[in-house]
Amino acid sequence: MNFSRLALGANPGGALHPRPVFLTKHNCGPLTRLVGGSFASLLKLIGLTACLATISPAATVPDVTVAWNANTETNITGYKLKYGTSPGVYPNVMSVGTTPSTTVTGLNEATTY
Numbered sequence: 634m635n636f637s638r639l640a641l642g643a644n645p646g647g648a649l650h651p652r653p654v655f656l657t658k659h660n661c662g663p664l665t666r667l668v669g670g671s672f673a674s675l676l677k678l679i680g681l682t683a684c685l686a687t688i689s690p691a692a693t694v695p696d697v698t699v700a701w702n703a704n705t706e707t708n709i710t711g712y713k714l715k716y717g718t719s720p721g722v723y724p725n726v727m728s729v730g731t732t733p734s735t736t737v738t739g740l741n742e743a744t745t746y
Contacts, residue, residue, distance in 0.1 A: 700734035716746050 699714060711730050715723035716737065729735040740746065 696736045696738040697740060698734060698736045703733040718744060718746055 701712075703709075709731060711728060712733065714727045714729055714735055714737070716725050717723040727735060727737070
């Protein structure tokens with residue numbers, strides 16, 4: 634499986650730490666219509682699912698900002714961020730529009746996503 638390094642994790646005070654966040658590549662079939670015919674290119678650049686870095690048990694993390702490189706094709710109609718706590722199972726889906734970043738809220742402390 635190929636991974637692309639993505640963003641930084643936030644600490645309780647809001648400062649950024651170099652905690653890696655990864656997007657993974659998955660076959661999302663019907664989502665091809667979401668981004669036109671360029672879905673394969675989109676997967677090569679950013680993927681559509683994320684596994685967020687482990688959150689320190691001592692930290693209270695109210696939210697995590699995830700960012701990626703925007704697709705160079707102009708016919709993108711939006712991105713979806715999928716995440717969960719089990720490998721290959723992503724029950725949480727966020728439609729984030731065309732901006733290549735979003736903030737995930739409501740994460741549980743000491744949980745790997």
